[in-house]
Amino acid sequence: DVVLTQSPLSLPVTLGQPASISCKSSQSLVYNDGNNYLSWFQQRPGQSPRRLFYKVSTRDSGVPDRFSSSGSVTDFTLKISRVEAEDVGIYYCMQHSHWPHTFGQGTTLEI
Amino acid sequence: EVQLVESGGDLVQPGGSLRLSCVASGLNINTYYMSWIRQAPGKGLEWVAHIRPDGYTTYYVDAAKGRFYISRDDAANSVYLQLNSLRTEDTAIYYCSTGTVHWGQGILVTVSS
Numbered sequence: 001d002v003v004l005t006q007s008p009l010s011l012p013v014t015l016g017q018p019a020s021i022s023c024k025s026s027q028s029l030v031y032n033d034g035n036n037y038l039s040w041f042q043q044r045p046g047q048s049p050r051r052l053f054y055k056v057s058t059r060d061s062g063v064p065d066r067f068s069s070s071g072s073v074t075d076f077t078l079k080i081s082r083v084e085a086e087d088v089g090i091y092y093c094m095q096h097s098h099w100p101h102t103f104g105q106g107t108t109l110e111i
Numbered sequence: 112e113v114q115l116v117e118s119g120g121d122l123v124q125p126g127g128s129l130r131l132s133c134v135a136s137g138l139n140i141n142t143y144y145m146s147w148i149r150q151a152p153g154k155g156l157e158w159v160a161h162i163r164p165d166g167y168t169t170y171y172v173d174a175a176k177g178r179f180y181i182s183r184d185d186a187a188n189s190v191y192l193q194l195n196s197l198r199t200e201d202t203a204i205y206y207c208s209t210g211t212v213h214w215g216q217g218i219l220v221t222v223s224s
Contacts, residue, residue, distance in 0.1 A: 050214070054211075
């Protein structure tokens with residue numbers, strides 16, 4: 001199975017400051033069609049996960065542009081340019097280039 | 112507004128069975144991969160199973176193979192997960208999702224004696 005390793009696992013941040021989460025894959029996520037099927041999810045306390053990005057950098061509707069995502073092959077990064085209070089929660093990367101689809105362990109962002 | 116509503120969760124003894132249901136509104140599921148993803152208490156996310164729009168092609172995580180069965184009824188705009196031979200480690204919130212775009216609120220399955 002593909003193992004996704006996120007770092008850090010805990011991310012204390014200051015409001016208005018940037019934040020960055022790394023996701024490293026144990027295998028290449030380049031699919032037969034050339035795409036990297038890597039997504040990012042946000043799970044606020046007590047809520048269901050919400051997808052933020054798919055195919056690495058395609059932003060889902062309603063996701064603020066202070067969020068950005070980049071990377072390819074095995075190294076991926078989610079960035080928040082200026083953290084706001086509503087960004088508190090757990091962030092997961094997920095791959096669906098290979099079966100079984102797998103998630104990273106999650107990174108807890110706290111103010 | 113798109114809504115996915117799961118039901119069927121319960122407290123069940125080890126070895127027991129449950130059938131989870133997920134009904135969608137605000138969209139037709141017939142073109143979507145439908146998935147079940149679970150989250151054990153205080154833990155991360157684990158993909159359990161999904162089913163393609165053809166209704167025949169299914170995928171299961173190893174822990175679910177031979178015990179869980181995913182199915183869909185597009186006429187009812189619904190997807191199902193049959194859980195058999197349940198184990199204590201299957202205790203989790205089970206989420207229904209349209210290929211991760213839309214998520215339900217989750218339903219709790221507790222396996223305990």
